Amino acid sequence: MEEFALIRALTRRFAGTTPHLVRGIGDDAAVISAATPMWWHVTTDLLTEGVHFDFKSASPESVGYRAAMANLSDIAAMGAVPRYVLISLAVPKGFTRKNIFGLYTGLLKACRPHGVTLIGGDTSASHTGLFINITLLGTTTSGQALLRRGAKIGDHIYVTGTLGDSLAGLQLLMGPESKGRSRRATSPLRTVYRRVLTQRHLRPTARVKEGQWLNHKGLATSAIDLSDGLSGDLRHICRESRVGAEIDLSKLPISIACRAYAESRGLLPTQLALTGGEDYELLFTAPPEKQSDLFKQAKTHRFHITHIGTIRPRRFGVRMKDTDGTSHPIPITSYEHFR
Amino acid sequence: MEEFALIRALTRRFAGTTPHLVRGIGDDAAVISAATPMWWHVTTDLLTEGVHFDFKSASPESVGYRAAMANLSDIAAMGAVPRYVLISLAVPKGFTRKNIFGLYTGLLKACRPHGVTLIGGDTSASHTGLFINITLLGTTTSGQALLRRGAKIGDHIYVTGTLGDSLAGLQLLMGPESKGRSRRATSPLRTVYRRVLTQRHLRPTARVKEGQWLNHKGLATSAIDLSDGLSGDLRHICRESRVGAEIDLSKLPISIACRAYAESRGLLPTQLALTGGEDYELLFTAPPEKQSDLFKQAKTHRFHITHIGTIRPRRFGVRMKDTDGTSHPIPITSYEHFR
Numbered sequence: 001m002e003e004f005a006l007i008r009a010l011t012r013r014f015a016g017t018t019p020h021l022v023r024g025i026g027d028d029a030a031v032i033s034a035a036t037p038m039w040w041h042v043t044t045d046l047l048t049e050g051v052h053f054d055f056k057s058a059s060p061e062s063v064g065y066r067a068a069m070a071n072l073s074d075i076a077a078m079g080a081v082p083r084y085v086l087i088s089l090a091v092p093k094g095f096t097r098k099n100i101f102g103l104y105t106g107l108l109k110a111c112r113p114h115g116v117t118l119i120g121g122d123t124s125a126s127h128t129g130l131f132i133n134i135t136l137l138g139t140t141t142s143g144q145a146l147l148r149r150g151a152k153i154g155d156h157i158y159v160t161g162t163l164g165d166s167l168a169g170l171q172l173l174m175g176p177e178s179k180g181r182s183r184r185a186t187s188p189l190r191t192v193y194r195r196v197l198t199q200r201h202l203r204p205t206a207r208v209k210e211g212q213w214l215n216h217k218g219l220a221t222s223a224i225d226l227s228d229g230l231s232g233d234l235r236h237i238c239r240e241s242r243v244g245a246e247i248d249l250s251k252l253p254i255s256i257a258c259r260a261y262a263e264s265r266g267l268l269p270t271q272l273a274l275t276g277g278e279d280y281e282l283l284f285t286a287p288p289e290k291q292s293d294l295f296k297q298a299k300t301h302r303f304h305i306t307h308i309g310t311i312r313p314r315r316f317g318v319r320m321k322d323t324d325g326t327s328h329p330i331p332i333t334s335y336e337h338f339r
Numbered sequence: 340m341e342e343f344a345l346i347r348a349l350t351r352r353f354a355g356t357t358p359h360l361v362r363g364i365g366d367d368a369a370v371i372s373a374a375t376p377m378w379w380h381v382t383t384d385l386l387t388e389g390v391h392f393d394f395k396s397a398s399p400e401s402v403g404y405r406a407a408m409a410n411l412s413d414i415a416a417m418g419a420v421p422r423y424v425l426i427s428l429a430v431p432k433g434f435t436r437k438n439i440f441g442l443y444t445g446l447l448k449a450c451r452p453h454g455v456t457l458i459g460g461d462t463s464a465s466h467t468g469l470f471i472n473i474t475l476l477g478t479t480t481s482g483q484a485l486l487r488r489g490a491k492i493g494d495h496i497y498v499t500g501t502l503g504d505s506l507a508g509l510q511l512l513m514g515p516e517s518k519g520r521s522r523r524a525t526s527p528l529r530t531v532y533r534r535v536l537t538q539r540h541l542r543p544t545a546r547v548k549e550g551q552w553l554n555h556k557g558l559a560t561s562a563i564d565l566s567d568g569l570s571g572d573l574r575h576i577c578r579e580s581r582v583g584a585e586i587d588l589s590k591l592p593i594s595i596a597c598r599a600y601a602e603s604r605g606l607l608p609t610q611l612a613l614t615g616g617e618d619y620e621l622l623f624t625a626p627p628e629k630q631s632d633l634f635k636q637a638k639t640h641r642f643h644i645t646h647i648g649t650i651r652p653r654r655f656g657v658r659m660k661d662t663d664g665t666s667h668p669i670p671i672t673s674y675e676h677f678r
Contacts, residue, residue, distance in 0.1 A: 022378060026579060027487050028416040028564060029382035029477065034373045039361060043368035044474055046427035046461040077367040088385035088472050122385040122472075133427050133461075133472035135383055138368065148366050225367060240365060 006097050007089065007123045010104045016117040021084075030119035032084065032137075039145055041138040043074040049092075049129035057173035060099040062202040063132075064106025066278070070227060071136035072114060072206035073280040077225035079146040079215020080138035082208065084119045085111055088133040090126035103132075114208055146215050146223035146284065151241035155221055155285040157309040158294070160207050162255040163230060164262075164269065167276025169201030172261070189264040193257035204280045210303050214284055219294055223284035229277045231330045235318055237283065244316035247309035247330065249274075250323050274320075274330065285311055345436050346428065346462045349443045355456040360423075369458035371423065371476075378484055380477040382413040388431075388468035396512035399438040401541040402471075403445025405617070409566060410475040411453060411545035412619040416564035418485040418554020419477035421547065423458045424450055427472040429465035442471075453547055485554050485562035485623065490580035494560055494624040496648040497633070499546050501594040502569060503601075503608065506615030508540030511600070528603040532596035543619045549642050553623055558633055562623035568616045570669045574657055576622065583655035586648035586669065588613075589662050613659075613669065624650055 015025045022031035034040070045067070047053060053063045068085070075082045087107060091100070111118070116136070172194055206225070214220040222241055224233050230247070238245050252273045262269040286294055291307070298305045312319075320330045354364045361370035373379070384406070386392060392402045407424070414421040426446060430439070450457070455475070511533055545564070553559040561580055563572050569586070577584050591612040601608040625633055630646070637644045651658075659669045 022484070023486060028413040028562075029380040029419070029475075031417065031484055031486075032379040032381065033376075033481060034379055035376050035481070037372075037374050037376075040371040040373055040379070041368040042371065042423070042425060042459060042474075042476070044425045044427055044459055044461055044472070046429055046463045046470070046472060048429050048463040048465060048470075050466050051464050074367040078370070080368070084381070086381060086383045086474065088383055090385055090387050090470055120381060120383055122383055124385045124387040125390050126387060126468075126470075127389055128467045129465075131385070131387075131429055131465075131470050133383070133385060135381075135425065135474040136368075137381070142372060142374070145361070145370055147362060147370075223367075 003091055003095065003097065003100055004123050006100055010101065011118065011121060014104060014108050014118050018117050021117060021119060024117070024119045030084070030086070037142045039140045039142050041075055041078045041080040041140065041145070042135065043071055044133065044135040045070050045074070047132045049131070057170065058202055060102035061106035064103040065110045065203060067132045067134055068107045068110035069204050069206050069280060071134045072110060072208060073225040073227060075136055075138035076206045076208040076211035077146060077223050077282055078138065078140065079144070079211045079223065080140045081212065082114045082116045082136055082138045084137040085116050086119060086135040087121040088123070089121070090124045090131035092126045092129055095130060140215060144215055146211060146220055148222055148224050148237050148240035151222040151237055151243050151285040151311045152287065153243055153311055153313055155287055155311040156291060156307050157245060157247065157283070157285055157311060158305050158307055159226070159230070159253060159281050159283050160210050160303065160305055161279065161281040162253045162258065163226070163279055163281065164258045164272030164276040165197050165200035165255055166204060166278040167272050168258050168261040169197035169199070172198050173201060189261055193260045196255070196257040197261055201278065204278060206280050207282045210282055213297070213301060213303065217297065219290055220284040220286050223282055226279045226281045226283055227277060229275045230283065231274045231332065233283055234330070237285065238318055242314055244312040244314050245309060245318050246312050246316065246327070247320045249320050251306060251308045253306040342430055342434065342436065342439055343462050345439055349440065350457065350460060353443060353447050353457050357456050360456060360458060363456070363458045369423070369425070376481045378479045378481050380414055380417045380419040380479065380484070381474065382410055383472065383474040384409050386471045388470070396509065397541060399441035400445035403442040404449045404542060406471045406473055407446045407449035408543050408545050408619060410473045411449065411547060412564040412566060414475055414477035415545045415547040415550035416485060416562050416621055417477065417479065418483070418550045418562065419479045420551065421453045421455045421475055421477045423476040424455050425458060425474040426460040427462070428460070429463045429470035431465045431468055434469060479554060483554055485550060485559055487561055487563050487576050487579035490561040490576055490582050490624040490650045491626065492582055492650055492652055494626055494650040495630060495646050496584060496586065496622070496624055496650060497644050497646055498565070498569070498592060498620050498622050499549050499642065499644055500618070500620040501592045501597065502565070502618055502620060503597045503611030503615040504536050504539035504594055505543060505617040506611050507597050507600040508536035508538070511537050512540060528600055532599045535594070535596040536600055540617065543617060545619050546621045549621055552636070552640060552642065556636065558629055559623040559625050562621055565618045565620045565622055566616060568614045569622065570613045570671065572622055573669070576624065577657055581653055583651040583653050584648060584657050585651050585655065585666070586659045588659050590645060590647045592645040
């Protein structure tokens with residue numbers, strides 16, 4: 001199959017070397033020399049056409065870019081340095097050479113700035129739809145990582161960046177038929193906002209530097225990346241740390257573009273922020289006494305962080321303080337990758 | 340989706356711990372502590388229903404078992420110790436809870452005897468067919484691995500075990516409609532042979548111990564596992580080592596069962612041995628002066644190895660000496676995973 005030859009050629013072309021890479025592509029396994037003690041971080045993601053992405057709303061390049069970014073975000077949430085990537089593809093018959101080239105271009109565009117080296121993968125035919133499996137390896141100093149467990153009662157809850165933009169962007173890309181469109185929609189959305197939001201969906205940024213900063217400085221007690229949405233991912237932190245949490249809805253960082261989009265469709269911006277997936281921001285917790293340090297250092301590094309709530313005892317549950325001051329359990333409305 | 344909950348439950352149930360595993364399943368990435376210098380070996384395989392396997396000829400348990408074995412075999416060919424596995428599944432709607440349970444049982448049955456620990460994975464829906472992506476990590480002492488490159492002119496070529504059994508088993512499982520059946524077929528095949536061959540296909544054994552032996556003792560100059568068939572995999576060794584090779588067809592180790600099968604269908608046993616994939620034996624090269632050592636040690640360990648040919652200069656090509664003494668290029672008839 002001609003496509004397989006192209007993938008092999010692209011793989012060899014994009015494959016890199018590092019001083020620690022004994023063998024990359026071309027052997028039964030890639031071989032990495034770990035000369036000094038360290039912690040290895042390994043994550044894998046399987047993305048399916050028609051479930052995680054489709055080519056109606058995204059180009060092959062964007063699909064590749066986002067697939068890599070999802071994994072980079074997992075490594076970012078560990079506070080690790082992303083190092084090596086393995087890419088498996090199951091390719092359907094209609095998938096052209098141009099599409100394959102675009103896909104790889106996107107994958108590598110996401111990986112390159114982080115110095116990630118392609119060291120392996122596999123290729124198969126697919127009877128329907130494209131499947132992408134990515135395995136990403138990262139490293140930290142031994143004994144140093146941001147885990148989901150570790151949040152303590154009284155810790156502050158923070159997020160990086162703004163929330164809900166990716167979901168807004170996706171809904172815009174899906175067009176007027178999108179389920180997200182409400183009949184109450186009235187005002188049109190300015191082109192600049194539309195562009196910002198769709199770009200946030202098509203070209204998200206994993207918070208790799210932010211994760212490393214939090215990890216190196218020992219600032220955070222726990223962390224996770226926001227891939228499924230705040231409501232779901234906060235629950236993961238709470239489960240692993242055996243605590244509860246309270247979010248202050250009025251504090252959620254929501255971009256002007258996302259607010260304008262919500263208004264244009266008659267939606268609640270906080271709803272987008274709570275349930276929207278694939279923002280790839282970091283959610284983390286830190287003791288109250290670190291707050292001034294956190295904000296000072298964040299300012300120096302030009303990292304955008306927002307204090308959105310507090311860790312509570314487990315029996316408190318996972319709740320939100322609404323803008324009117326009332327408290328409710330956060331509904332389980334996590335971004336489920338199953339259409 | 341109920342199946343996802345089952346997979347999560349199975350994953351947590353089957354997930355293990357090791358003294359070096361800081362975090363397994365349940366965080367953004369698995370975390371492994373590498374306290375001493377070592378080499379890490381990483382391999383990934385994507386297996387597709389209708390391409391690499393189907394449920395007409397194999398149970399979910401066997402499919403899981405073989406998927407894990409394909410990866411174990413890659414690690415075996417490096418002479419490495421398999422350590423950690425990540426399993427991604429894309430599950431079609433019709434795939435029942437019982438099937439999922441069978442698949443995991445097979446995966447874990449293959450991994451357990453080697454002490455491999457499940458540390459991560461991902462799950463997705465699939466619109467058609469099951470997709471399995473496995474990533475396996477292994478280790479060796481620093482500086483010690485069996486690579487594909489390293490074969491020298493004059494080296495002897497060896498294989499472990501017997502060749503062609505898996506293809507014969509597959510053809511038997513595919514039934515009388517199989518392409519492998521010749522109209523010249525005459526004699527019936529004894530039940531015991533049928534059972535041996537189908538088991539070799541459904542329950543192959545990766546030569547993990549043999550690989551470690553060759554690596555530790557520094558006996559081999561190069562190695563590869565026979566997943567695509569001798570004719571294709573020998574070419575990989577030759578390409579990476581920049582050499583040619585000559586195989587003596589009369590020396591190929593072919594089981595009595597495989598010979599009987601070939602006769603029953605009017606096929607050439609050497610043809611099955613050359614082209615049959617998924618035997619998961621090791622093909623390796625060693626200097627002539629190591630021969631007596633090799634055979635002596637193999638006997639002690641009860642490893643079955645056969646000297647089947649010699650490494651030649653690159654310009655010689657990849658050839659075979661036929662039983663009548665004539666020499667021919669080995670045809671490119673590699674087992675292509677694309678139906």
